[in-house]
Amino acid sequence: EPEVTQTPSHQVTQMGQEVILRCVPISNHLYFYWYRQILGQKVEFLVSFYNNEISEKSEIFDDQFSVERPDGSNFTLKIRSTKLEDSAMYFCASSEMRSTDTQYFGPGTRLTVL
Amino acid sequence: SQQGEEDPQALSIQEGENATMNCSYKTSINNLQWYRQNSGRGLVHLILIRSNEREKHSGRLRVTLDTSKKSSSLLITASRAADTASYFCATDVIQGAQKLVFGQGTRLTINP
Numbered sequence: 001e002p003e004v005t006q007t008p009s010h011q012v013t014q015m016g017q018e019v020i021l022r023c024v025p026i027s028n029h030l031y032f033y034w035y036r037q038i039l040g041q042k043v044e045f046l047v048s049f050y051n052n053e054i055s056e057k058s059e060i061f062d063d064q065f066s067v068e069r070p071d072g073s074n075f076t077l078k079i080r081s082t083k084l085e086d087s088a089m090y091f092c093a094s095s096e097m098r099s100t101d102t103q104y105f106g107p108g109t110r111l112t113v114l
Numbered sequence: 115s116q117q118g119e120e121d122p123q124a125l126s127i128q129e130g131e132n133a134t135m136n137c138s139y140k141t142s143i144n145n146l147q148w149y150r151q152n153s154g155r156g157l158v159h160l161i162l163i164r165s166n167e168r169e170k171h172s173g174r175l176r177v178t179l180d181t182s183k184k185s186s187s188l189l190i191t192a193s194r195a196a197d198t199a200s201y202f203c204a205t206d207v208i209q210g211a212q213k214l215v216f217g218q219g220t221r222l223t224i225n226p
Contacts, residue, residue, distance in 0.1 A: 031212060043157065043202065043216040056213055091157060098212055101145050107156035 002026045004106035006092050012112045013082055021077045021109045023092030032075045033093040033103060034067065036060070043091065049075065082113045119217045120203055126223040133190045135220040137203030138183075144206045146179060147214065148188050151200045160188075160201075193224045 005024045013019050025032050034046040048055040049067055057065075066078045075094075079086055089110050093103040120137050127133055137146070148160040163170045163179045163186065170177045176189040190197055200221050204214040 033212075033214075035214075035216075042218055043204075043214075045213045045215065048212060058213075089154075093157075095212065101206055101212065102147065102159060102162050103212070103214060104159055105149070105157040110154075 004092055004094055004104050006090075006106035006109050008109060009107065010110045010112070012114065015084055015113055016081050019079050019082055019111065021079075021090050021092075021111070023075045023077070023106055024073050025075055025092065025094030026096075026104060027073070029094035029096050029104075031055075031095045031098065031103075032067075032069070033095075034077045035091045035093065035105075036088040037091065037108075038085075038088045046077075046090075079111075082111075084113050087111055087113045120201070120220045122220060123218065124221045124223070126225060127193060129193060129195055129224050129226050131193055133193050133197070133222055133224075135188045135201050135222070137186045137188070137217060139186075139203075139205050140184060141205075143181075146177075146186050147204045147206075148175075148177060148186075149202045149204060149216075151202065151219070153199075157202070190222075193222075195224050195226050198222060198224045 007022045032049040035043050037043045045058050047057040047061045047067055064080045068076050089108045091108045092106045095103045143165055145162055145164045147162045149157040150160055151157050161172050161177050163177050165181055174191045179186045200219040202216050202219040204216045
């Protein structure tokens with residue numbers, strides 16, 4: 001069964017460093033998303049992406065964040081200058097069509113900012 | 115309560131019993147989805163119910179949706195130890211954006 005994959009599973013970085021989190025969505029899906037979950041808290045929406053552009057972004061998704069689909073398979077989230085409060089689990093998700101609506105999530109990348 | 119709030123926050127039952135978790139929301143929705151998360155792991159999609167549906171089944175799972183009360187319930191029948199996890203409802207509330215809004219979740223523990 002197709003699934004969303006994410007790498008790395010765990011990333012440790014120093015405050016102020018740039019990180020890139022990678023995702024490979026399900027191959028025939030057209031809509032892509034990033035969410036994050038701070039330990040013990042809700043899963044929060046960050047950004048949605050369709051047709052090579054951002055569809056919607058949350059207040060969390062400020063200028064330090066960017067997303068890109070550099071090729072036909074990868075979908076990346078970049079944090080330019082990490083802060084301590086960026087420490088969280090980051091989930092990538094994809095869905096086939098808007099009308100289908102079901103979003104399939106990857107296993108997540110645990111980001112630890114020291 | 116905020117969009118997509120589950121109750122109870124924690125539920126502990128014996129293996130073989132049924133587990134019921136509830137979710138309430140505030141705004142109109144296109145659909146409501148339930149997800150499971152094992153500790154520290156990813157989100158596994160369980161079931162999606164659309165706003166024009168009232169009940170849906172998948173194996174041992176039964177989901178109901180009452181749009182007049184803005185609530186949903188997830189029933190797991192004949193629970194197993196492997197069902198121990200956190201369960202979240204997520205609502206698709208904004209037309210066209212497909213942004214999911216998650217609740218805090220119910221932590222379900224199945225005791226052997």
